[in-house]
Amino acid sequence: MIVSGVAAEVVLQYMDTYSRLRFSACNPGFRQLEKSYPLHIKILSLQNKGFKIDGTIYRLGIYRVYKARTQIPYMEIDYNREGSVQYDTNCKIFDRYGINEPKKIYTGSLETDLRKLEKANKTLEKLRKVVKGNAALIKKKGELTKKIRIINEKVAISKSKFEEFILLKISGKKHNEQLMVKYTKPIQEAFKDLMDRIFGGRGHQIHVEHLEVLGGFENPLKTVKMQVEHLDVEYFAKMRDVEDFFSTESLPLETATCYLYGYKDHKILGNAKLLILEVAVVDSLSAFDIRKFSNHRLLFKCKDCYRSAYVVALVFRKMTQAAKRRYTFEVSTENGEWNDMVREFADEETNKNFFENFAFPVTFTIKTKAGADLKFSADQKDDSIIVIDLELIP
Template sequence: MDKPLSYESLKTVLQYLEANLRFHLSNRCVSLKCTEKIVPLRIDSLKLDQRLITVNKTTYLFGIYRDYHIKSDIPRCIQRKNNTGGLGNDVDQYGLPDYSIDHVVTSGDLVIKENGWQENIDRLRNRSMQQLEENVENMKRKREEWMLESYLADLQPHYYKRDNVLPPYDPFIQLTIKHEDETKTIHRTKYTMKLHEAIKKFNTLLFGGRRSTIHVKRVKVSNHHLIIRLPIDVTFRILELKFTGTVEIAYGELKKVVVNIDEPLEELFVDTIADLPQNFEHSLIANSKSLIIRKYAQRLIGDYLKLKNRRVHMRFEDCLFYERDHILLIRNWLETNRDVGYCYTFAFDKKETVVRRLELIKTEFDGDMNDQGSVTISMRNPSNQLCVSCVPTTYHNTGYNEPQWFLKIEVLHVD
């Protein structure tokens, strides 16, 4: 007979198990629950969304599944929703939408919302039966079949309520687990609680009741309009952060659960930064060792001259900066005598554009160009030199249409 693991050996094994496997074993084996909560939890990547979380390479998605009594009666638009994880909001007894998931806040929740965003969404959602009927007639005239089907499906619950009849389906809360190998596991339970309550209960099961801070390498807050349902007692220590929107809003909420939010992060990825200069001055951005900005609408080179980050990567779809902007940046670095380790990259779609810019920089600063096309410029400190080069992108499978080339500006030590 195999000898069972000692308590200390069990804790050691749990510490090195992948997080999702730990969750699974703890859920299946009641005797492991207490021990699993005691052992420090480490996660490689954590994506937080309103009704979805991704832990490492496993995604947990909640939705409302509508199980029609007669399968052939289900509208195609509702079938598509069922197939992709279910409806993202609650429904009442007639099937009318209930958007409490967007409004109800409980202890421990993080509310990350841009000003005015919720009001705009609510205006679009609050369509009366008369408005929907007008939309249906309009789509009939235009012969827009898929839109007509969608409006008819939205209209049907109003008729159920008017006639005081129940819809021809049973609603369930559905949890879809998408595994690393792309396979899915689906769990459904009776619709006896609101969607946000089910999400809160699940996240508490995963993260609540732990004696120590959860260590996460990368955290992604995937939207700038959401409520993240977390247990009251959870805390995280992170190395890298990715978010969208206004820095102050994200920072104010994450500060409640991220214990090292005021310490320099290894990397900060801002998916879309709001067009506010004060965002660049915020400590979250200013203190990060590496800053990646994917989108920023303003072409204000002055904002970037203020940055003190040693590594900054501008990953726009195409570079928003004019030739003179890069000239100003290089001149600023030369005048302030930036030291070794500073490195900025700017995205471009075409290599030819980068090459032309290198030629201009060489002429402007009387630099030297080597056989690879890189330009070196002397600095006040004779031990350092400023190097400008064209490099291919190193980002793959990001889900974006990424640019292929970067203009790289860096300070190097002279050999």
């Protein structure tokens, strides 16, 4: 069936992302057409050897099929019966997405295990020579017997012969499929090919509403560009693997989210209209340096950390420059931290009126040493979180 350009654009506009990419993978003619129109993704999560697009998980791993041996065939047969052994190079991708947790395979040192086995056998032999035993001795014999059995299984499986395949799993709420090829190239190259097949060769930048970059992701492509609204960078993610997705024409991010202690000044984060910082424990002024943040609008999520918001707020109050800045804090209702912040920032009369006539929301303005007005607002977001807003107005 031949469709006009207008009809194709309408079809692609109303086709969900999974179906669009699925048809593109199966039909070379449709793939060329599909890649010539903009791709819009609501949520894209990038991880080591895998990614998640609008609820559909694409992940690469290794599929190991054992060749059963006649002398001790039970482990290999059991593995194969259960769908063989599926694993990633470091299993992180399976742990992160939490679907079809792989059977943990043995990758330890055979020499180390053989030494442990010899030592355990000698100890057990000595214990067996004891004629009269007590409960503790019986328990120790049982523990050693179990340990020897486990080591024997490890040694046996490490000597087993097997074939390895590269496995692509595509799974979502309504679909679950597997594609498998012989392991003929490193999995890093296979991941690059997968990324290129889906994201590469497009005539337009990919539009992503929310981009999440998880620890362990390494960008194998340097040519794919994205237009992103919201960016979430996990603690161990590296910005050098993120920045390649952004062109110089990309608009500033609406929001950028990262961890306070993992933050490193970067133009992509610094140009965000709102920088959201997940805060661990900040217990002293020296632990926080406001100068590394160029953003005028920051949100500190401190709901699990007592006094962290209070310490950061003190730095804010001591600023000597009357630059327009706005900080928002999300703090727990349980630890009374918001109380401390009200007492610190309000003058004596405001404090008295506030605590005598307590009610949310509350707003007051005070003068600062920087010659600016400080607007303080507090309101209850829900039963567990109070939002405190500090705005410095020159």
